[in-house]
Amino acid sequence: MQKTFDFTGQNVFVAGGTSGINLAIAEAFAGAGGNLAVLSRSPGKVTSAVERLQVLGATAIGFTADVRDYDAVERSLRDAHAEFGEFDVLVSGAAGNFPAAAIDMSPNGFKAVVDIDLLGTFHVLRAGYEFLKKPGASVINISAPQAKVPTPLQAHVCAAKAGVDMLTQVLALEWGGQGIRVNSIIPGPIENTEGMARLAPVPEMQKAVAQSVPLRRLGSARDVAGMALILASPSAAYVNGGVIPVDGGWSLTGFGDLMNRLSAHVKPTG
Numbered sequence: 001m002q003k004t005f006d007f008t009g010q011n012v013f014v015a016g017g018t019s020g021i022n023l024a025i026a027e028a029f030a031g032a033g034g035n036l037a038v039l040s041r042s043p044g045k046v047t048s049a050v051e052r053l054q055v056l057g058a059t060a061i062g063f064t065a066d067v068r069d070y071d072a073v074e075r076s077l078r079d080a081h082a083e084f085g086e087f088d089v090l091v092s093g094a095a096g097n098f099p100a101a102a103i104d105m106s107p108n109g110f111k112a113v114v115d116i117d118l119l120g121t122f123h124v125l126r127a128g129y130e131f132l133k134k135p136g137a138s139v140i141n142i143s144a145p146q147a148k149v150p151t152p153l154q155a156h157v158c159a160a161k162a163g164v165d166m167l168t169q170v171l172a173l174e175w176g177g178q179g180i181r182v183n184s185i186i187p188g189p190i191e192n193t194e195g196m197a198r199l200a201p202v203p204e205m206q207k208a209v210a211q212s213v214p215l216r217r218l219g220s221a222r223d224v225a226g227m228a229l230i231l232a233s234p235s236a237a238y239v240n241g242g243v244i245p246v247d248g249g250w251s252l253t254g255f256g257d258l259m260n261r262l263s264a265h266v267k268p269t270g
């Protein structure tokens with residue numbers, strides 16, 4: 001069967017690629033013929049992700065590192081480059097989250113999330129630059145709706161992911177001349193993920209969230225992975241500096257969706 005996307009022989013590095021959405025992204029590239037390198041903190045998660053990618057037929061390697069540690073990130077990228085050669089695709093998706101009001105958050109709690117999400121993304125991109133294919137590489141940052149929507153209990157994530165998207169846009173400008181495209185994906189609420197489990201831990205909450213999405217369902221990790229494939233493919237060759245929602249229209253809701261729901265109760269006048 002002909003593949004919709006063909007990344008045969010291309011080298012893909014996914015920071016935070018050992019579970020959830022980022023692992024689904026790694027699996028999508030593996031299924032499309034790519035060579036995969038994944039990185040995260042837990043040796044067990046790294047080993048099992050590499051095994052899953054190999055089952056899909058990919059050449060896959062893994063690195064145990066914390067994105068907050070620049071030297072460890074740089075070493076992993078250097079070793080992956082020594083094994084594979086230049087990266088065609090670099091994904092930065094490692095993140096942390098917990099719900100807490102700002103007043104209940106210690107400075108170290110705020111710092112932990114900003115250091116993983118924002119500084120970690122800077123580390124991955126800063127260290128990865130040397131090993132990117134120039135021209136031709138595609139860098140994809142995984143952002144979140146909190147980057148755009150001020151969200152109670154999420155001061156740390158809002159600040160960090162807004163920074164990630166600004167980094168995306170600045171580096172799109174700085175690296176465009178080298179033929180490197182830099183884009184962000186903003187996933188909406190994604191089923192069966194750690195992120196959803198932390199923010200909407202009971203089924204009733206997840207149902208309510210699903211109903212608030214214009215498509216009336218939660219997204220799947222594969223929905224997000226599909227956008228990563230598109231962004232890295234020649235079809236997106238002129239897409240640079242984009243901050244792209246994959247959220248069933250969730251980012252459009254608010255007053256507009258409220259009116260949409262209320263319209264059932266509005267009697268025509270006149």
Ligand code: NAP
Binds near residue numbers: 094
């Ligand atoms: P997840 O399964 O917890 O994925 C996070 C990944 O990052 C894991 O592989 C984790 O592995 C790794 N990681 C965490 N801290 C790290 C660190 N300090 N250094 C290196 N790796 C680290 O969560 P997810 O829900 O799928 O989220 C994935 C991405 O999507 C995140 O960027 C998140 O902000 C974004 N997102 C998620 C949703 C959602 O609905 N779930 C919505 C919008 C955006 P280790 O534990 O082994 O380190």
Ligand code: COA
Binds near residue numbers: 107
């Ligand atoms: N409420 C308030 N503060 C919290 C908290 C919570 N639920 N969970 C952690 N913190 C605080 C800790 O108390 C600590 O601050 P302190 O030193 O002042 O006490 C700080 O955050 C760091 O916690 P620690 O457990 O040492 O951090 P870590 O670096 O091991 O882990 C986290 C980082 C906290 C983000 C952790 O939840 C994590 O590793 N998450 C990754 C998975 C994830 O969140 N996936 C979803 C992605 S959307």
